Amino acid sequence: MTEEPNLSADELIERLEPSLSRGRRVRALVALLAGLAGTVFVTALWWSEPGALPARTQLAFGLLTVFCLAWACYGGWLLTRRVPLFATDRVIAAWIALVASVTTTGGVAAVAVQRGTGLGVALAIGGLFVAAALVLAVRAHGRRAALLRRKRELLGEEEV
Incomplete structure (x- = not known):
């Protein structure tokens, strides 16, 4: 039987919880892609509206775009993490x-x-x-x- 070297607490923690499991990577990718797709869809719909839109409609489109971008940024951020979160x-x-x-x-x-x-x-x-x-x-x-x-x-x- 081989003896494992003494691990520090940080090394032990890293071994216990992988930084990003396959399931979390898939969820991060889904959040990134859904956020990007939502952003493209909402902005395309917004820009394709004929004439000037009322201020509250502009605000609604803007907020929906921000929410979609937030999910896209979240997915991208999560995919780049290499440390336990x-x-x-x-x-x-x-x-x-x-x-x-x-x-x-x-x-x-x-x-x-x-x-x-x-x-x-x-x-x-x-x-x-x-x-x-x-x-x-x-x-x-x-x-x-x-x-x-x-x-x-x-x-x-x-x-x-």
Whole structure:
């Protein structure tokens, strides 16, 4: 039986959690491609509109483009990581989803109020998306905290 060399805590952590598993690489690639495709689609639709669009429509197209770019940047950032992330990727994704769902719900609710129809439906459906994103954010922060706590334990560091 061969004896393994003594590993530092950092080396042990790197062996325990690969920096980017195959599943995470696939999810990162999907986020990158979906974000880029969404950006191309929304901007093409925006630019192809005849005549001047109202300011709120311009704002909606701009926000949708920003959300798509955020997902594309997230996917690209995740694909370039070569170190253990300790669930940072999950926290970032959850915050993107939360900001996008809150903003979209607010926009749809504002349109519903302006038109005088469907505010309850807009808030109910938007609220479901916001609640789901909030649950994901809480879970992601919890997972990250647990991983960082375990890392400190392995490194023998005191909690601050």
